[in-house]
Amino acid sequence: MNHEVLEEAVLQPPTRSALAELTTAPAIGTPSRTASRDNKTVRVAIVHDWLVTYAGAEKVLEQIVACFPDADLFSLVDFLDDRSFLRGKPVTTSFIQKLPLARTKYRTYLPLMPLAIEQLDVSAYDVVISSSHAVAKGILTGPDQVHISYVHSPIRYAWDLQHQYLQQSKLTSGLKSAMARLILHYIRNWDIRTANSVDGFIANSEFIARRIKKVYQRDAQVIFPPVDVDAFTLCTEKDDFYLTASRMVPYKKIDLIVEAFARMPERKLVVIGDGPEMQKIRAKAGANVEIMGYQPFEVLKDRMSRAKAFVFAAEEDFGISVVEAQACGTPVIAYGKGGALETVRDVAEPRATGMFFDEQSADSIIAAVERFDAHVKRFSPLDCRANAERFSAANFRERLFAHVRAAVPALRNATLSPYMPYVPERAGPTANAPRILAVDQSGVLGGAELSLLEIVKALRSRIEVVLFDDGPFRTALDKAGVSVEVLDAGALRNVRKQGGSLPKGAALKGLLSLVRATAKRARNAQVIYANTQRAMVIGAVAGKLARRPVVWHLRDIVSPEHFGGKQLAIIKWCARLGLSHVIANSAASARAFAELTQFDDKRIDVVFNGISAAPFDALRDVPQATLRERLNLPQDAFLVGSFSRLARWKGQHVLLEAMVLNPHMHAVLVGAPLFGEDQYEIELHAFVAANKLGGRVHFLGFQHDIPACMCAVDAVVHTSITPEPFGRVIVEGMLAQRPVVAARAGGVLEIVDDYENGVLCTPGDAHALADALAELRSNAELRERLVKNGYRTALSRFGTEAYVESVERILRRVAASAKKSADA
Structure with missing residues (x-):
């Protein structure tokens, strides 16, 4: 089931703090509650719905862990690639962790989630803190335990957003619709019943507190989620452009913002983010709309600091990006519903930090932007920054710790330790980074080779390059200090992508020789990175032999205009045989590949080439x-x-x-x-x-x-x-x-x-x-x-920085996924 929680934000290092003595936790599985009480220790368990990415709910979890660093963690599943924000802690998971396709299809197991969360045993703990936007609050606790639930939202697609969810999932009629409605009915009944086991609710906004009151008939203390305002610097000089930044999913309504600005050609809009709606959004963009795609934090911060205003059209429970924009001194134009009403001061209020529009429509956004331009001098960057600081991570930790301390008698004398940076025991950012075998067919310095050169220069300590031909590219790699080996392609080098026949005789012999040699070298790597079409063919077969995932960096439009029919058939066959993921150098390349192979969109990423200035x-x-x-x-x-x-x-x-x-x-x-x-x-x-x-x-x-x-x-x-x-x-x-x-x-x-x-x-x-x-x-x-x-x-x-970072992130993710599957 589709579900998005809060605005995605930039990963910041977790920290060490608080309860150094009172919350010392023995190893899971060997608890002694009597000994704990005699020694005046308090055992804390933290329960989270699922751990698959780092988004808004995980930012909250990170700060809860910082408050209670010795707590034990529980979650339905744990498929994190980067777990630094959890301080490297192990996580106890449910039986869903081992079910087929759980890594990518865990949401389809929603009917089993109530049962799964109830099987996690936290009976040995004095305090249970659940971080819940789905089922975590349903963890079973006893009469002597204190259960505090930080609720990001009651299960939105089971309650007030059920009909919207069914419509978006095309489940409005038929047998599947009936089954979905029956499951959601069951989830609602379970959700209400389990609310009775929670001793105290915390909501992330007044908006969610009202939802909790409506659904559970319970009051909730509001503690706004943490925003790392210190990572953003105040900028008082603004450029003449507007900004929106978000994961491109339907409920974020980025398409409406782009449509609105396409109708205002005199105003410029910059869009940062990626996601499944990217192509739809690009199709609506006019010449005045710059769609940058995924960008590293420094680029996001720069545009957010210089923007005239930040435009936000989603109905969010909170909306972290809205606060981040204000932390830069940038006012906000936001949809006047949900959490934004609590984080933005309207133009009618003293020290205004933004203004609202009433409808999620392009017309309403256009009218709001025009009103903003008319009142732009009423917004002060200093006022925006001061308002954002109300939502700092430090304020969150202080308020959460005080709330828990008040609810647990044994913690009444505990104090929150100073916030100290968390330093992982394993030094170096590449400690868990995969080794990569890059494969390229050419020795010449074409565009594909120049783009690969930027990648290997940045990752030279853990990448090896195999070429099927010698030439200036090999010389450039040597000069860059990259480990490179040239394999003899033999007669195969005469096969062209527009060729009319498949390799035969000597060419086939050369093909088999290259596959064996590439597979042999791939066994020393965790992922094969194929940079060209012929390299992809060799890599796909070699990956099967070496049991290594293969990522193809697609730099061609795979259509009859560029490839022969038999070559297209080979590409289609290789995609099914051994490609784990595809990186396309443009949306045009991605579309052509998806049409040819019917490849899953989730396994295709668009990353524009990076070129050094x-x-x-x-x-x-x-x-x-x-x-x-x-x-x-x-x-x-x-x-x-x-x-x-x-x-x-x-x-x-x-x-x-x-x-x-x-x-x-x-x-x-x-x-x-x-x-x-x-x-x-x-x-x-x-x-x-x-x-x-x-x-x-x-x-x-x-x-x-x-x-x-x-x-x-x-x-x-x-x-x-x-x-x-x-x-x-x-x-x-x-x-x-x-x-x-x-x-x-x-x-x-x-x-x-x-x-x-x-x-x-x-x-x-x-x-x-x-x-x-x-x-x-x-x-x-x-x-x-x-x-x-x-x-x-x-x-x-x-730029090369965003390019290299994006490619490395994908390679790391694919290698980690393959390792998880192999270990399962």
Whole structure:
């Protein structure tokens, strides 16, 4: 059953504090309650619904553990990859932990959860603290035990949100609907009955306290959940953009916010987050909406600090991100229902920190934004920060500890120890990080290899690279200090992705040899990371032999335009045989792969390529004349640069046709035919000769220093005639601070906003390309705007830090999941 609890927030290290002597707990399974009382010790058990991620409920759990560091932990299931916030504590789990597919489908066991929570034995403890948004409060306790339940919400999909849940799950009619309604009826009856065993309720907001009163007929003490306001710094200078940040799931209503701003093109919106609604949200975005996807904490904090306002459209029980925004001094525009009413001071109140809208609709959001702009001077960053500090983690710990102490006579004299940082016994952030075998088919330095290079440089201490061909890529890996080995691909290297036949004879022998050699090396790693299509085929089979999970970094659009029919069949077969997860370099790549293979969306993540700005920034003070002289390019011409291997689908011929139509500029072609495409290069030279373009077209061939070549030209073009999976050259052009003209298709649409950070043209249309380049040449103001916005886009959305962090996070998660399955 679908269920989301609170706003996801950034992981902060847990801490050591409180009850050093009074809550010393003997090992689970050997309790002695009489000895505990004689020694004036109090045994504490903490019960949580399920441990599968780190979100709002887990932030509360983290602080409860910080208050009672010697307590024992219980949960229905524990599938955490990173358990640092639990101080490395073991967790006693229920029988659901060992049921089939429990790691990913644990919610489907909702009918068994009441039984499962009742089987957890906490009878040896004096105090039981349950952290509950589902069934944890139903833990069985005796008459001499004190049970305090911190309730994030009564089971929302069983109570007031039942009909919304059934509708979203498409269970409004039929046999499945009847079964679901019967189960939820049973859950409601059980939920009411078990409320009687709770000695005291704590609610995370007045809104939830009213729910508790409505459902259980019990009063609840309100203790707001902890927000790490100290992790956010006050910023008094705001930029002219709005921000929303959230997990992209239906009830967060991010789509409504994006739709509203798409109808306000004069206002800019930045969206941070990822999730199953990503494609729906991207489809609604206008040119003024920048969707950044998942971002590391530093990027989130930067945008939250500089935003004009934070927009929030969900009906949340509390809403941590709303408080985090105010901690940055940023006012909030929020839906006027739920926890936001308790965390935001409306514009009608003294020291206002935001304003509300009445309906979850685009029209209501638009009206609220317009009202906000009219009253923007009434909001003070200092007032926002002061309001946020009411919800600090320190306040939470003090109030929770005081509440428990008042309820437990044996704790009346206990004091809360100072909050001290928790330092894990196992030093180093990579202590539990998996070893990785990266596999790539090529020795050349193409876009896929340059992107892999960023990953292996960051993870060099625990990654090994296997290549199926030698060349400049191997040299670059050696120079980066990465362990690399080149395997002989033999005749297999002649097999092309557009080829019409399957490998036979010598090629098949080479295939089997590569599989065996790769499997042998994979046994020293926890996960295989395949960077290219042929590497994925080898990796999928080798992963089966070595019993290792395989992650494919998909950098192609797997469609008939790019692959032969038999190659597509092989990809589909390998996906079913041995792929654990896919990282796609764009939503366009992800869509094509999902359509081909019917792969589960949960096993596909979109991670944009990360490209370092450093090589481009290093050339900032080098005169363009110096670079042109070095490359033997004319000093006074308007130079248009194309940067790609020479291949028909890359469309260099379209640029040459545009040169015929526009005699006032020169073309610079950087790249060589890499994969048997020499005939295309011959055709390009023949076209130049036939149209007398020899003085205006400059073939530079393969170049190592792409940043220098880009900074030498006046504009960068991307001319692919079939959809590009990503479009690395576009981002590089933005980093070089050159205006970019690109073909309107594929992953390019996820990078370029037309006439904002680049110009889009119809693929293969030489006339449109010539017109766009002529406009660029004559319009200095347009060039300046595109350069400014393009550079900002490249830095914020395609930086290497977020790229490496995202890929590493996925590899770690897949390796941990495989280990759990193997251990089960």
